[in-house]
Amino acid sequence: xxxxxxxARLLIGALFVYASIYKVFxxxxxxxSVRNYLIVPSAWSNLIALTLPWVELAAGIFLIxxxxxxxxxxxxxxxxxxxxxxxxYAYSIGLDIDCGCFGSAAGSSGRIGLLTIARDxxxxxxxxxxxxMDRGDFSISAILGSRFRLLNA
Amino acid sequence: MKKFAGLIIRSLAIAVVFGAVGxxxxxxxxxALPLVYVPPPEMEISGVKVPLVNEHxxxxxxxxxxxxxxxxxxxxxxSESHVxxxxxxxxxxxxxxxxxxxxxxxxxxxxVLYCYGPECDMAERVAGFMISMGYKKLVxxxxxxxxxEAAGYPVDGSRARERxxxxxxxxxxxxxxxxxxxx
Numbered sequence: 559x560x561x562x563x564x565x566a567r568l569l570i571g572a573l574f575v576y577a578s579i580y581k582v583f584x585x586x587x588x589x590x591s592v593r594n595y596l597i598v599p600s601a602w603s604n605l606i607a608l609t610l611p612w613v614e615l616a617a618g619i620f621l622i623x624x625x626x627x628x629x630x631x632x633x634x635x636x637x638x639x640x641x642x643x644x645x646x647y648a649y650s651i652g653l654d655i656d657c658g659c660f661g662s663a664a665g666s667s668g669r670i671g672l673l674t675i676a677r678d679x680x681x682x683x684x685x686x687x688x689x690x691m692d693r694g695d696f697s698i699s700a701i702l703g704s705r706f707r708l709l710n711a
Numbered sequence: 712m713k714k715f716a717g718l719i720i721r722s723l724a725i726a727v728v729f730g731a732v733g734x735x736x737x738x739x740x741x742x743a744l745p746l747v748y749v750p751p752p753e754m755e756i757s758g759v760k761v762p763l764v765n766e767h768x769x770x771x772x773x774x775x776x777x778x779x780x781x782x783x784x785x786x787x788x789x790s791e792s793h794v795x796x797x798x799x800x801x802x803x804x805x806x807x808x809x810x811x812x813x814x815x816x817x818x819x820x821x822x823v824l825y826c827y828g829p830e831c832d833m834a835e836r837v838a839g840f841m842i843s844m845g846y847k848k849l850v851x852x853x854x855x856x857x858x859x860e861a862a863g864y865p866v867d868g869s870r871a872r873e874r875x876x877x878x879x880x881x882x883x884x885x886x887x888x889x890x891x892x893x894x
Contacts, residue, residue, distance in 0.1 A: 589748060593828070593829040594827075594829060596854070596857055596858070600748055600750065602747075602748070604748040605747070608734055608737045609734060612730060612736075613729045616725055616728075629722040629724075630722075630725065633725060636722075
């Protein structure tokens with residue numbers, strides 16, 4: 559089981575790092591994607607675009623390295639739940655927009671649709687699985703701890 | 712319970728610290744974004760200044776008899792719902808479709824263009840084409856059709872008619888004074 563948790567942890571971590579990179583480097587485009595969803599007032603879009611990608615990046619790196627794994631998994635699960643809700647809402651009201659998940663609004667990261675809903679649902683479940691099942695295996699502290707124990711033996 | 716509260720506090724701490732990192736990086740950036748987004752009042756397309764207006768301002772033009780609305784979304788979305796009396800002209804086949812709508816769009820009419828949302832560039836692309844055809848009085852309703860519908864302003868199309876039939880009266884489907892050139 560711990561290998562399945564490790565696989566899910568690395569998958570979610572890598573996807574969050576990958577998805578956050580363009581947003582970190584191009585917050586203006588990401589702010590455009592946020593505005594396209596018509597969920598939050600457009601005045602807030604810059605603030606969200608300037609902060610959220612850094613939280614995504616940190617949570618992704620922490621998951622990969624196994625630092626603060628469960629708090630990071632709580633963040634990724636919360637963010638994926640939020641993204642999923644936004645996509646379902648946008649889809650339900652018939653918005654034909656780019657999801658802004660892995661690229662800019664003007665890019666080609668994929669129009670929202672059943673496929674993006676299915677993908678985000680799967681990722682949400684995988685992230686929740688890490689949150690509930692992670693026992694600290696293969697974390698940096700566990701690896702370093704075992705090294706120190708070997709050295710001290 | 713205590714463990715769960717600890718988990719939430721540690722999550723929030725990560726979010727706050729790295730959110731602050733993002734804001735600090737923005738402050739140091741040469742292309743810093745303002746924290747509060749203010750939509751630009753206009754944009755320049757092919758040397759012509761095109762005002763960007765919200766749905767409420769667009770509504771004030773709706774029945775002045777001198778304004779035509781141009782829906783630049785995909786034709787299938789236009790069929791489903793559109794600003795009542797608007798014409799369909801999507802950027803993908805604008806050259807082929809323009810002769811069909813040209814007789815209904817006098818050159819001196821105000822043309823309000825819209826698409827899906829604030830960052831959708833379809834209205835902008837069609838505006839560029841219209842400018843090349845000699846139109847000068849162009850306005851873009853930047854938030855797109857959705858807020859117009861949400862405000863209860865006049866719409867038409869298969870979805871509006873369905874709703875109309877269900878409710879048994881003319882919800883959101885109101886008459887307007889036709890713009891010059893429209894039948």
